[in-house]
Amino acid sequence: MKTAIVIPFRSTPDRERIFQYVYNRLKTEFVDIPIYVSDSREVLKFNVSQARNRGCLQAINDGVDILIVIDADTMFQRRDVEKAIRLAEKGVASMFRNYVRASKEETDSILAGGEIPKEFEAKMFRSTPGGLWVLPVEVFKTLNGWDERFIGWGYEDTAFNEAYKTVYGTKFRRIKANLISLFHTDRIYIINLYLKNEERYRLYKEISRSKDRESMLKLTEGNIKTYD
Numbered sequence: 001m002k003t004a005i006v007i008p009f010r011s012t013p014d015r016e017r018i019f020q021y022v023y024n025r026l027k028t029e030f031v032d033i034p035i036y037v038s039d040s041r042e043v044l045k046f047n048v049s050q051a052r053n054r055g056c057l058q059a060i061n062d063g064v065d066i067l068i069v070i071d072a073d074t075m076f077q078r079r080d081v082e083k084a085i086r087l088a089e090k091g092v093a094s095m096f097r098n099y100v101r102a103s104k105e106e107t108d109s110i111l112a113g114g115e116i117p118k119e120f121e122a123k124m125f126r127s128t129p130g131g132l133w134v135l136p137v138e139v140f141k142t143l144n145g146w147d148e149r150f151i152g153w154g155y156e157d158t159a160f161n162e163a164y165k166t167v168y169g170t171k172f173r174r175i176k177a178n179l180i181s182l183f184h185t186d187r188i189y190i191i192n193l194y195l196k197n198e199e200r201y202r203l204y205k206e207i208s209r210s211k212d213r214e215s216m217l218k219l220t221e222g223n224i225k226t227y228d
Helices: 016-029 048-061 078-089 104-111 137-143 156-168 191-210 213-222
Strands: 003-008 035-038 066-070 094-101 124-126 132-136 173-181
Touching (some): 003 016, 016 104, 066 078, 066 137, 191 213
Parallel strands (some): 003 035, 003 066
């Protein structure tokens, strides 16, 4: 089965060097897997849902069967993602269990060519809502991808996970593996837009609580605004 990596990305001064490191690392370690880097159509504010959807649709149009969707600041081991690919070949969608944010000093060392630490300063988080998904294409199609009605970013990952849980009757399988997020300066949310995202997420949460599969499918129908 054909697999592709999809990375949503828009260049900013604080993220460009991290993206280049991650991209070059992926190109070296995954020479057999095509990489799709996708931006959103929206000019004024980066829409991460739209960027993910555009990349996934391009890959699907090229005949891909399995999608590895990752954030542009994340690192992982090939052996771990291969476990997820094998699950996807059986129709099982998955994410990684552990998530750790590298410090600025750790990130600077990694970007300068240093070894990746076996242990990081920061606390490791369990079962975070985003960062990496390995999906059979049919899952993406059934859920209509990520909801582009979320503005910029914020809550779209959690909504996607709630949609999956409601439609498929189970949570994403969690691979026992680490996902490393490299340090960068976070952009400041415009608070009223972020609150609108929270308000939209409540629709997903309410339907998820009721376990109403048909209502969730109806909610996700308009997720994708534009097709390439």
